[in-house]
Amino acid sequence: MTLAPKFKQGDPVQVCARDVAHHRRTPSYVQGRRGYIERFCGAFANPELLAQGRDGLPLINLYRVRFEQAELWTTAEVDAGDDSVDVEIYEHWLRQCDEPF
Amino acid sequence: MNHSDHPPHDHSSHDHQPPPDEGRQLSDVQYLEIALRELLIEKGVINADEIRAGVEALDAVTPAQGARVVARAWCDDQFRQRLLADGSKACIELGIDIRPTRLVVVENTDNWHNVIVCTLCSCYPRLLLGLPPDWYKSREYRSRVVREPRKVLAEFGTQLPAGVSLRVHDSTADMRYLVLPRRPANSEHLDEEQLAALVTRDSMIGVTLVQTSLVRTQAIPD
Numbered sequence: 001m002t003l004a005p006k007f008k009q010g011d012p013v014q015v016c017a018r019d020v021a022h023h024r025r026t027p028s029y030v031q032g033r034r035g036y037i038e039r040f041c042g043a044f045a046n047p048e049l050l051a052q053g054r055d056g057l058p059l060i061n062l063y064r065v066r067f068e069q070a071e072l073w074t075t076a077e078v079d080a081g082d083d084s085v086d087v088e089i090y091e092h093w094l095r096q097c098d099e100p101f
Numbered sequence: 102m103n104h105s106d107h108p109p110h111d112h113s114s115h116d117h118q119p120p121p122d123e124g125r126q127l128s129d130v131q132y133l134e135i136a137l138r139e140l141l142i143e144k145g146v147i148n149a150d151e152i153r154a155g156v157e158a159l160d161a162v163t164p165a166q167g168a169r170v171v172a173r174a175w176c177d178d179q180f181r182q183r184l185l186a187d188g189s190k191a192c193i194e195l196g197i198d199i200r201p202t203r204l205v206v207v208e209n210t211d212n213w214h215n216v217i218v219c220t221l222c223s224c225y226p227r228l229l230l231g232l233p234p235d236w237y238k239s240r241e242y243r244s245r246v247v248r249e250p251r252k253v254l255a256e257f258g259t260q261l262p263a264g265v266s267l268r269v270h271d272s273t274a275d276m277r278y279l280v281l282p283r284r285p286a287n288s289e290h291l292d293e294e295q296l297a298a299l300v301t302r303d304s305m306i307g308v309t310l311v312q313t314s315l316v317r318t319q320a321i322p323d
Contacts, residue, residue: 026273029220029247041274041276042275044274047274076248077250082266083266083268083269084266085270086268086269088271088275089273090274
């Protein structure tokens, strides 16, 4: 069974920062960073469980989250303008931001 | 060859083993692959010819697959819209079934340019573009293109026009990406097949643009 998606397109979110030793698909450069939901991608087997030889269930919701370059890097390129990075992130790594930004 | 044609040599100095291939230092992962493969064969789960055929099938996919998809999108706006809505489903119309890959097609426009990376490993739309180039898998590309994408593109010879914003897509999980490049100027007279011939692998990754006049490298003489 899959839970209904917690976020919708445009929702501001923040990526959790977790120091975990096991396999995960959340790159460190987005941890703690804020972005917004670009789209909901569907529900997929949990890669953190699959990597342990388990079945990856329950399925978890996956989103594409858009981050502005300036949010990710203090050294963002001077001509970055509206440049952004879209990253796929599973729901259990995301939390709602109280304030839009 | 008759041995008497040879100058005499000292047989005690070497043992007629073939010389090792260059750079043949196996990594841990390569040892793991060999061990797993040999075990699977030994236990009769799969045989060597099935493995060979699998490798052959992977090698047989070329970027021409992706180029057909791009050219169709340029020629048929309805198809383009279906492709942007659901990439994997639209490809089936061209006889290219890439399921279970979930393909997201990102379109370059007057205002936006897209480029693809997998910062965590080397995720790539293999069923459309074949095996990724070595640079795509390099740590340098993977770490730099999210941080300084304009500089990386410039090193590929790509200068984005003023006013074009850049969007990097990091394939961290279950989606795979294909860039739909802009149709080049002055290509109105070309048919779908001629257009497909212009579409390069790198333009579908997004590190370059599609041009009507390709710079061809000279054939290397035998």
